[in-house]
Amino acid sequence: MTRADLARVIFEKVGLPKKEAQDIIEIIIDTIKDTLAEGESVKITGFGTFNVRKKTPRRGRNPQTGEDMEITARKVISFKASNILKEAVEKAESE
Amino acid sequence: MTRSELIEKVAERLDGFTLKQTEIIVETFFDSIKEALSKGEKVELRGFGNFRLKTRQPRKARNPKTGEAVDVPEKRVVYFKTGKELREKLNPHLK
Numbered sequence: 768m769t770r771a772d773l774a775r776v777i778f779e780k781v782g783l784p785k786k787e788a789q790d791i792i793e794i795i796i797d798t799i800k801d802t803l804a805e806g807e808s809v810k811i812t813g814f815g816t817f818n819v820r821k822k823t824p825r826r827g828r829n830p831q832t833g834e835d836m837e838i839t840a841r842k843v844i845s846f847k848a849s850n851i852l853k854e855a856v857e858k859a860e861s862e
Numbered sequence: 863m864t865r866s867e868l869i870e871k872v873a874e875r876l877d878g879f880t881l882k883q884t885e886i887i888v889e890t891f892f893d894s895i896k897e898a899l900s901k902g903e904k905v906e907l908r909g910f911g912n913f914r915l916k917t918r919q920p921r922k923a924r925n926p927k928t929g930e931a932v933d934v935p936e937k938r939v940v941y942f943k944t945g946k947e948l949r950e951k952l953n954p955h956l957k
Contacts, residue, residue: 768898768905776894781886791876791887796910798871802863804951809863814892815940819952842952844911846942855900856915857937 803844815848899940909947916941 774788783791799809803819810816820843827838848856863871865888873884895905895913905913915938923934950957 777890794875811865844944848940859938860902
């Protein structure tokens with residue numbers, strides 16, 4: 768499923784023209800991205816929570832060359848599915 | 863940021879939609895992702911990230927209260943992989 772498929776589903780369920788649905792999808796995604804970029808987590812009841820985690824620098828190794836290198840500090844997103852989402856997918860067939 | 867704060871922010875960025883209409887669209891957005899995942903479908907939102915299912919092997923666990931051994935069957939869990947654009951937005955120094 769891609770943005771275009773999502774726009775189609777929103778069109779079918781809500782009757783919103785696809786072009787407008789696509790614009791709104793973009794706004795929803797951008798708003799979530801902007802919030803996460805500020806370091807704030809996003810909690811969607813019934814779906815899940817996106818948390819921003821700070822990783823401290825650590826020693827690593829380039830898997831290709833075997834060379835030692837420093838992995839710099841960075842922020843990563845961790846997504847935790849809500850119980851409702853967990854139950855919805857538990858028995859799904861995998862692709 | 864919570865679900866209702868997201869709806870408010872999205873509504874602010876939209877022209878000609880009431881809060882209620884925005885709520886229905888945001889809700890449909892997350893419901894559609896959930897439905898796709900529950901059918902074992904992958905959801906790809908370029909620039910944001912991909913949601914897909916991973917398989918957890920069956921395992922034996924213990925009820926922490928009674929100490930009784932229980933079988934946990936194989937199940938699917940949601941896995942979110944952050945997209946390149948979002949990763950770069952979180953870590954401008956790594957670009």
